[in-house]
Amino acid sequence: MAENMSLLGLEDELTCSICLCLFENPVSLICGHSFCASCLEATWNDRISSLSCPQCRMAFPSKPELKKNTVLSAVLEAYRIKAGVPEPVKEHLEVKKKDPDAIKCDNCMEAKAVKTCLTCMASYCEDHVRPHRENAIFRAHQLSDPLPDLMERLCSSHGKLMEFYCNQHQSCICSTCLQDMHKGCEFITADEQRFKQK
Template identity: 40%
Template sequence: MAQRGVQLDQETFSCSICLDLLKDPVTIPCGHSYCMNCIKAHLDIEDGKKLHSCPQCRQTFTSRPVLLKNTMLAVLVEQLKKTGLQASPADHCYAGAGDVACDVCTGRRLKAFKSCLVCLASYCEKHLQPHYDSAPLKKHKLVEPSGKLQEKICSRHNEVMKIFCRTDQQCICYLCLLDEHKGHDTVSAAAERTKRQRELEGSQLDIQQRIQDREEDLKLLHQEVEALNLSADKTVEDSEQIFTELIRLMENRSSDVKQQVRSRQRTEVSRVRELQEKLEQEITELKRNEAELKLLSHTEDLKQFLLLYPSLSPSSPRSSRLGVYLDHRAGILSFYSVSDTMTLLHRVQTTFTQPLYAGLRLNSYGARAEFSKLK
């Protein structure tokens, strides 16, 4: 009876999260107590949900609960530690997070020792004993504790799936073998597991051999890299000596080369600039002709269009001599390019109301003549 009382005390002062005696016990608003670190970790996980709860009673809190140190519990736990009763007896190995719990235990359940594929339940050592003592229960199939027993049962016939259908690549029960899987290529699930285990081991050996081969190849590549580095260092050293001698020889000729290059530079730049100036002048003249042609294209007067068209033709020959003809009475002013022949460059037809005076202006390069406007 005394031992029973001690066990009850240990359960009373155990943290329901880590299942061990309370360490730095704290209490949350609902009244339950936990280890300081355990409840902090639990609340940290729930911070993202913006809603906190008690792991034991599931009471929820809109804000993170304030942790209050429970001095009385801390004193009692220390007294239990001093009695040497901190460690739980072997038959009190309770199920924690991730463990398969006994389906028969009530209250705080123990870890399952075996799972029964016939009962579809998991048992601790104590509640498993009938399967060892009772003749009918001895025939049941016991396996390692599993939390997925239902997955081993055929959902259609509620029988254990002990057969593997190679045709459909799935586990079936013996009733499925007589029904929709009749005539299929089937073997026992254990035999298929053994076969695939051998294949798996063969694959592992193959991979291990490939790893060894690759490691050997990698070792050879490392050696090749070292050889390449040594060869490159030797080549660089030799080339530095060669280029040092070449530089010494080239420096003796550098002054002459620079002078030749600069001289050629000045000549070519001068030539290019002359071409640039000529092209700029030609572009300016072509743009002027383009503007005059555009203006002529909008002329509705047929006679004036026909009179002006020849003078605006871009194919007019270039000449250094210019001829001007004025028919004051007819109101026609004509410009000609004078060479071996006279070619009409431009013709203006208008009405002269005042005396005309010729004024000629040359541009800065002397390549084009313009008539000045009289004030």
């Protein structure tokens, strides 16, 4: 019983932060973060400029060689057996060319998104972004050009937008991380860090 309870707590650690499913063929980067091999490849194939870890944003001057994390694979297999989780049948992210028209409005799911609200964590077409532009309630919301990687911008621990960059730990963090684990660390906004990397 205790063994099964401890297994239940492992699911988050065995979940890819890109596809949000249990790892399939996990690979690890030098920063220590792991992803499904196909998810990481698909994410990197969408990048035009430099490659970085989708979780902590550590930049890589050249594409690192991806090696299977055999220990994580073994733990994952034991978890699948003991928790009764079947082998994955899901299709992983497809390797595709970056297409800005592919970002659709999260409200109507049809029209092309023209803006992404980083406060709402949603993309909107011209019609559905109008309240953000016209209503004073939304004045403090942060709008950006449409972003295809919204899930990558969420903290895997707290589910909040990673708005800050911790200089000490060289990672993007959310406001809760800043008040908890990174209390006392020097930080800048994530946008400032992205600007510095360009």
